Structure formats: C-alpha cells, structure tokens
Amino acid sequence: MARPVGVKGADTMRAIRAAAIQRIYRHGFEAMNLRDLAADVGLSLGSLYNYIPQKQEFLAVLLESIMQELLADFAAYMAGVEGPAEAMERFVRFHITWHTARREEVFIGNMELRSLSPEQYARVAALRKTYERQLRDILSQGKKRGLWKVEKVPVTSKALLALLTGVSVWYRPDGDLSQERLVRLYQAMVARMLRAGE
Template structure:
C-alpha cells in the first residue's frame, strides 16, 4: 500500500514515529515488528523501509531525538533565569511538565537504553549527562550561596532526578491532581530535601 494521495512524506514520518513510540511503550523494542508497525500506519513493509531502513538505527535516532528535544526545550524554559532558587524551582517545573506530557517517550528513553548499540548508547547517555549537569550546577551554586546544605551534590542530583522522573510512571491527568498542583508539591519536596539542618 503506497502513501495515500495528499499525505506528505513528513506526515507519514510523524505517523510512523507516533505509532512506533506507542508500540515500543506497550510491548518493548524487541517485540516491535516492522510488519505490525507498517500495518499501524497503513503501509506495506517495503514502503516502511523507505522511512526505517534498519530497526536498530531507528531506535537510536528516536532516543537521540527525544534527548535533543529535551535539551532544547530546557534551554528555552530556563532562558534568562539568574536567581539560583528560582532556577531550581524552574528546573523542577520543567522536568515535571515535560515528563508528564511525554510519558511514553520518557519511558522508552529510560527502558530502551539497553537495546541501543554501543555507539548509540554513548551518544544518548552523553546527552542525558548534559541534562544532569544542569541540575548539578544549580545545586553546587546554591550550596556556595548558602541556600541549602548538600554533602554530596552528585548523589543529590541523581536522587532528585530519580524522584522527579518517577512521576511519569504513575501520574494520570484524570487522577485528581492538576499539573499545577503536582508541580507545586514536587517543588516543595525538593526544597525540603535541601534545607539546612
């Protein structure tokens, strides 16, 4: 089945991406067959290969794309913020909002690192570390300014990220907590973690 008349290659690419994310989220990368993915978007397997020449390369590109989008969105969100406490609160807000809005992508980004080739793994995890360093820098700056007491900024960074990222595993928009309230609660939790004795 060829691409329908009036449907652009860009539209098809986006449809494939969306369908692939849903399939990997539900069944895992290893269980995703290109035949099933082609059926999801109304293509023949041969036509799908025009967009996904190799399944492994597709996964690497997808996870790399997710991390690139995260970093770009983060830079935009944090632009112009110089106050350290405000930077921490904005980091929490950004992380919660991004991870709840893109739950499936975040899940894939965390769970399917194991399925990447060595080269892909290095590329994607280097971007993850770049994001982690943003929080680490905020914490170190706040410690120097006497805003909070932190014995080990590196471990504290990892603990905060684990706390924040976990929200995408359980949060549901219809679960009785608004995104605004959820953000507020997490901001308070993080601040309490850092309060001086």
C-alpha cells in the same frame, strides 16, 4: 502501498514515530513488528524500509530525538532565569510537566536503553548527561551562594532526578491530583530536602 497523494515524507515520518512510540511503550522494542508498524501508518513493509532501513538504528535515533527535544524545550523554558533558587523551582516544574505530558517517551527512553549497541548507547547517554549537568550546575550555584548545604552535588542530582522522573510512572491526568498541584508539592519537597542539610 505508496504514500497517499499530498502527504509529505516528514508527515509520514512523524506518523511512524508516533506509532512506534505507542508500540514500544505497549509491547517493548524487541516485540515491535515492523509489518504491524507499517500497517499502523498505512504503508507497505517495503515502503516502511525507506524510512526505517535498520530497526535498532531507528530506536537509537528515536531516543536521541526525545533527548534533543527535552534539551531544546528546557533551554527555552529556562531563558531569563535569575539565581539558583528560581532555577531550581523552574527545573522541578519543567521536569515534572514534561515527563508527565510525555509519559510514553519517558518510559521507553528509560527502559529501552538496553536494546542499543554500545555506540548507540553512548550517543544517548551523552545527551542524558548534558541534561543532568544542568541540574548539577543549579545545585553547585546554590551551594556556592549558601542557599543549600549539598554534600555531594553528583549524588544529589541523581537522587533528585530519580525522585522527579518517578512521577511519570504513577501520575495520571484524570487522578485526584492536578499537574499544577503536583508541581507545587514537589517544589516544596525539593526545597525542604535541600534545606535539610543547613
């Protein structure tokens, strides 16, 4: 089946990406069948290969693109922040908002690293480290200014990321807790944790 008239290649790639995210989220990468994925977006299997010549590399590019979008959105959101206290509040808000809004991508981004080759894994891991470094910088600045007593910045950053990312596993938009209320609860929780060492 050829691409429908008037549909651009970029539109098709976006449709493939969205369908792949749903399939990987529901069934796992190894179980994702390219024939079914092609059917999801109205392509023949042969046409799909024009967009996905190699399944594993497609996953690597997908996971990289998710991290690149996260980093770009984060940079835009943090523009104009003044001081580590405001930066930490914003970091918590951004992380929870982004990760609850894009739960499927977060899930596959964490679970499907195992399906990458060592080289592919290194590419994605480098982007993840870049994001974690943003949090480490905020913690280090707050520590230097005496706002928090953080004994080990790397350990604290990993603990905070685990705490905040875990929200995407259990949070439901139709639950009892609004996203805004959730953000405020976690901002207060993180503030208490960082002050506990004082």
